[in-house]
Amino acid sequence: MLGEFEYVLITTAAGLGEKAYGVAIRDEIEASIQRKCSMGALYTTIDRLEAKGLLKTWVGEATPQRGGRGKRMVRVTPHGVHAAKQFYDSVLRISRGASWVENRMGGTS
């Protein structure tokens, strides 16, 4: 089972598709969860997910705006997609009937 931040990272990377790399993922996460994301948390989580086979990373093209340095590109593997879907389904299941969920099934209000 994924952790919360692992799910956020996989979902963000999947959403960015071919443009998923360190800085882009971090900007997207900070914009969507409205919280600072440290480089340490980002890269160690990427490493952990890669070790689990949920992500694949490689050093991509070097660009002038990066001083000729490469990007760490990220791609979600089919295992990663499966794990993220499992996490999402679990959250949906456990949230069913919770008071803060709109259109909850079997709700009285």
Place this chain on the structure above:
Amino acid sequence: MNASAWPWLELSTKLLAPEEREVVLGDLLETHATAWRGLLDIFSLVLHRQAGLWRDPRPWVAALFVALPSSSLLMTASFSVTCTYQRLVHHRVFIGHWPTGHEGFPLLLCHILLLIAWSWTAGYMIGSVSRRTLWASVVLVAASCLHSLCMSASWLCLFLFLPPMMLGIWRGWQGSRISFRAAAVLALIVTVLMISAWTNDALWMANWLLLCPAWYLVVGARRSRPNGGAGFSPLRHARAQ
């Protein structure tokens, strides 16, 4: 970003693995991070990396079970050799003939050879067991030496074992290969010398712990032999794990 801060950021990325350094510096340039934010980012990554490394038992083994006890034992052995030398050469008298009042020149030579071998093999083990947390092992060795200096040991005692130990650490950290035959010969010589010193009542029981690093080299070299036959390389050993 302030241009004067850039060299400091580059310097701090030396704490990261080489392949990660370039990516992180590229990220900082692309995001136009302030020097402060850049430093925070780098140190957060270093801290996360170190925290991850310490979840493995190897850094603990290298620091607490190899570096700390071996440096204390080597310091004591070094002190013993210094006292024996001063007694034999300068005819100094030590109260109660402590620590090795009965030794002659052959046993002194045996002790010096053992000290060099113990120091080098212990250093090699410290350097090779956990390379990325070597700083912690080195800090413990330094702390042990400083503690002994405070207990009035002379600098000469330190210099007897520190150079071979540092050389061993350097070789282990670099991942230098040791052939099985060389490791086995070294371990056998150390064992024979220790038995010889032991039978002449010139060795403490605790000194036997210093034999472990020599046999660690033999076991390591034997394990890596079928994979290439070139000998024991800690780098390859670490990657395999």
